[in-house]
Amino acid sequence: MNKLFYIETYGCKLNQLDTERVRNALHAAGYTETDDPEVAELIVVNSCAVTGNAEKESRYRLRRLQRANPDARKYFIGCFTEIQNLPDTVFLRGEEKFQIQELMGHLPSYPEIQEKHVRPLVHIQNGCDLNCTYCIVPYFRGSSRSIARDEVLDQVKAVIHAGRKEAVLTGIHLGTWGKDLTPKQHFLDLLRFLDKHTVNQLKIRISSLDSNEIPDDLIEYLQNSEIVQPHFHIPLQSGSVGILKRMKRRYSPNQFLSVVNKIHGAIPEACLGADVIVGFPGETDEEFKECFSFISKTPLDYLHVFPFSPRTGTPAATMPDQVPEPLKRERVKQLKALSDDRRKQFAQRFIGKHRTGILIYPDLVLTDNYISVHLNTSTDISPGSEMRVKPTHIASQGSVHGILV
Template sequence: MKKVAFYTLGCKLNYSETSSIGRMFEQKGYTKVEFNEKPDIFIINTCSVTENADKKCRKIVREAQKINADGYVAIIGCYAQLKPKEISEIPGVDAVLGAAEKFRLVELIDTFEKTPLGRPAQVIASHIDNAVEYHTSYSLNDRTRTFLKVQDGCDYPCSYCTIPLARGKSRSDTIENIVKAAREIAARDVKEIVLTGVNIGDFGLQNGERKETFLDLVKALDEVEGILRFRISSIEPNLLTDEIIEFVAQSKRFAPHFHIPLQSGSNKVLGLMKRRYKRELYTERVAKIKSLMPDCCIGVDVIVGHPGETRELFEESYNFLNELDISYLHVFTYSERENTAALAIRPIVQKGERAERSKMLHILSEKKKRFFYEQQIGKQAVVLFEDEIQNGQMLGFTENYVRVAVKYDPLLINETKEIVYDHINGEGLMEVTEMEEILVH
């Protein structure tokens, strides 16, 4: 049978879906190989959150052609749903599949024969309203950590975002099916599961009706044997309830780590973004978490340069973040996206100013992370080691997302050890002492 390779751009959700689609190919008899192993078929799963993601898609298509000029190239993902015609005109692309069609890729394109020169690529992309089915997905590329999709789509009309146009309405699988998937993952000796989705706090919508809640899901997964820990990838502050925080604080398996999108520390900018909260709510959420879990890691998404963000409003946002008891930032520079409300907002922030603001927040993030790490020194934690080497050392994460470096030992891969935080090395990683194995049942 033919060889197939995958390349994923974008978020953890995309990685979970790529992995699941890859298993569909293997079940049909295809051989899954690496991208550089001259596959017969290239599947590129795209993102379209920023302008750079679009450019990356074109670059990966060119690289695929260099590796195998006769290879079949199919494009799926958010960019494919938003701009199928544009992608179909990229030289070398043979097929473009939308959000409602990507999980049927292996049946919709049965021959995977190269499109004759001069003929347009095949486009199989229906309107986003047709993306109503839910496909439980999870990644198995890394034995140590798996991304488990629990929710898809979004009903929030944020001014800057194209995700509702690319993925459709919010929808979820049942808790029963997701718990079943978690048990399948546990059976493969995976010790950590990261829950992912577009808006996971909105979990529970099935056929437009709320059947279950994210808190229900968290409680059910906490009982799954064989998983060392679950991690919540990202959850909106207005959906992160006190009940969820309180449950995580006393749970058996959920890690003391929250990633909570803020986007701006200015209420005026939050209003322009059409976010569903004000910064006062965000302050309350952080305070609640820290009161119950003082060593909890809190990550924050921030967008800089959104239309209407004057220098004064940016400084207001910066000062707000500087005062917050958070651990790190994910900084996104605003980029114009077609069919979004932000395009009509003024004033526009010049790109050079956007870059300067981004640099300021990246520096702030490093300071926050360093301070958080320094607060951990002398405390105990459990680290799960991964098959990743940096400067001769192997890396892993503790339950509260501190990245640890130790001398490489192949026997430690996918193993847990109890450690004491010792000091921060020159690369900003935590080095440890008093390692002692913990038996995980």
């Protein structure tokens, strides 16, 4: 009978990619995955500590799994701030997670493309050098390190070989790609390199880029690119001048606005999104209003809104004037309502128009410009295939519906 393992993942796309590497190593070591933790001989929890709630949830699940299956060997890996004393549990922080290679056998450099991976992740970079006052990620992930372009291309070719039509470039700080290589390179160099070697074979989606790392020549390239999907996620964090300074972000609201306006003007069909942190220490009513007003002036089409979560070891955790939780929740609610309105307005522009997209489920297509279109009838075409879809209407709750064309 095969040895069984169970695995759970929390957090970012890079964590998901790391989990696939661990999963492949366990398969190579003779283990079979199960969705029932109570029968597993080995349990892995790949944790996230970007926010306090994320780490709390990871630890809560570990304790639950310990009670459900006390006899299993357990690995708590990834990002976490402290080690707990739990029997039969190995804690491997950050890059230590890949010590499973020594414990479980060969760990492949990059995961194999599985059938369930309809939009595979391509790892191009790890780590961050910025040290924003609220962020604990550099503590876990270290300094910025680029994956050589030939290794990136190998990953992309594996995606193509698996028959997938879209890959997502992922990392912690994509805009720094190439700065540590010899000779020094830029993110645009990587895009041009991939474009040259994957003509008409694959679409690329960029997971995230900071506004101060999007120069005019990159926007010009994106405007004319046939490989990069027209969807750009550009972290904002706040629209308040004072808060951005306290966060030690390296751009101003006006600089951010200039960049997103240029992208919107050059690629009007592109979907533009941003992250926003609400309730940063000292955030006054006036600063929140400044943030809300600023976002209202941008062409952003959606927001990922997070309440500030103090992380031990970061400067922001000990800043004065921490914002009360009820006030954070109210401000989050206001920005999420704005985001919902923007999503609907963006989708409405494409009702009745044909778009290409990737079939995510038999009844769901994700368009090139990031609209999730629910199909009226399911298809028997394999997920991961490229499709043509026509959004037909928006339901009362905001979901977009359409048909294949």
